[in-house]
Amino acid sequence: NAGVTQTPKFRVLKTGQSMTLLCAQDMNHEYMYWYRQDPGMGLRLIHYSVGEGTTAKGEVPDGYNVSRLKKQNFLLGLESAAPSQTSVYFCASSSRVGLTYEQYFGPGTRLTVT
C-alpha cells in the first residue's frame, strides 16, 4: 500500500497563477483533509470531506477550493495564488470506523508563491 500520496512535491507559482494539488489514498478511507503548515502555527485545516461528493470548510478556507469526485482522490485548488499561500500543504485521510479517527498524512507539497 502506498498510503497517502501527494502530487506535486514542490511548486513555485507567481502571484495570480492557479494550480491544483492532488491527493490520493489507497486505504478506502471515507474522510479526507487538506491542511497547511506554517512555522509555529501547527497544522490548520483548510477543507475536508466526509465522503465522495461532499466537502466542507475548515479553519482557513478562503482562497482555496476542493473537490472529491472519487472516494480515493481529494483535490485542492488555488484559483489566484497569493504570497500568503506560501506554505507546506498536507493531505490526510481517516476511517470513520473506531474512536480514534487516526489521520494518515501524505508527504506534503511545498508551495512558494512569488
Place this chain on the structure above:
Amino acid sequence: QKEVEQDPGPLSVPEGAIVSLNCTYSNSAFQYFMWYRQYSRKGPELLMYTYSSGNKEDGRFTAQVDKSSKYISLFIRDSQPSDSATYLCAMRRVAAGNKLTFGGGTRVLVKP
C-alpha cells in the same frame, strides 16, 4: 489566543535523557488527545492516543492527560537520536466528529 498552546522549542537533550513535552488548551470540550511525530520534511504520524484523563504507556513513551488543568504531556524515556523530530499535540471534541485541533509543535533534538 490559540485553543491549543505548545512551546515551539527547540528542546535539546543528551541521548538517554527523559524528554518532557506538554500542551495546554482552553476548550474543556476536548475529549480525545493525541501526539503526532513529524520528521523533517515528512508528514506527521500518530504516536500516542488517549481518551479523557489518565496515563497511557507504550514502550518508551508515556502520555498523560490532566483535564482539570487542561494540560497534556508526553514523556520519552531513554531518548535516542532517532527521536529527534517535531512533536505535535492534537485534540478532538466529541461533537466535532473527525476534526482535530493541533498545537504548533515542539522541535526536539537528541544529541548523541
